Amino acid sequence: MRFVLRLLSPVLGLLVAAVGLITTIEVVTAWVAPASSPLVVPWPTWQAALLSSTWSSPVVRGVAIGVGVVGLLVLLVALVARRHDVRLTDPVPEVTVTTSPRSLARAVGHEVRSHADVVSASVVASSKKVVIKAGTLDAPDDVRAGVRERVDELLSRLPLARRPRVSVSVAATKGVK
Known part of the structure; x- marks a missing residue:
């Protein structure tokens, strides 16, 4: 817009x-x-x-x-068309801290891609929702749980004012192991 x-x-x-x-x-x-x-x-x-x-x-x-x-x-x-920034917790009442949805998606994507079983990942983030689509060569259900744990841990470490919903989908990709 x-x-x-x-x-x-x-x-x-x-x-x-x-x-x-x-x-x-x-x-x-x-x-x-x-x-x-x-x-x-x-x-x-x-x-x-x-x-x-x-x-x-x-x-x-x-x-x-x-x-x-x-x-x-x-x-x-x-x-x-206004900016849709992600609010972070304010260190003091006089200071407002925000980050862009792209930065949040980049941080989550880096964490997801660092998982050993993930071969590809796509992340879209907003202040309300984080959508992760990952590809793996292993069983998708096992990888989904591991990715979900990593993302939940990352979001708990970040000083987000409001925690977004997380949606993780993992699909098996074709390839040689």
Whole structure:
């Protein structure tokens, strides 16, 4: 979502800049040559149409609803795109300590890959959940228990403010032992 927000911000900025530039051109044109027709925007016909509209017109209500929906969508994208840091226990009340989900996944992945029976591992972490997918040449059930113990031990050593749920799946891979 942060990617969408990074694309949406410059587009909206350019749109506002274009509207400002067109408005400036129209105002300067109206000051310099008031009798001439508008250059870009047919604002006299828009003005006449708006003078005949009231707040209870279906067009005005439709535009208001549309602007409100677009505003809520932009707000939703901005809220979803925030950083999802993993909180750690604060050493003192004045200090807030966080780490990234990538760093937590890297620490858990290093611990999982150090297990002798694991040949490959993939870890995805967030503040709520850690998902581990490992590959082994041995019996998956035996390795799963060992990996689970190592991850639980690691998470107990880390100063996490809230312990995430752990999901471990181990699959047997093909290979020569």
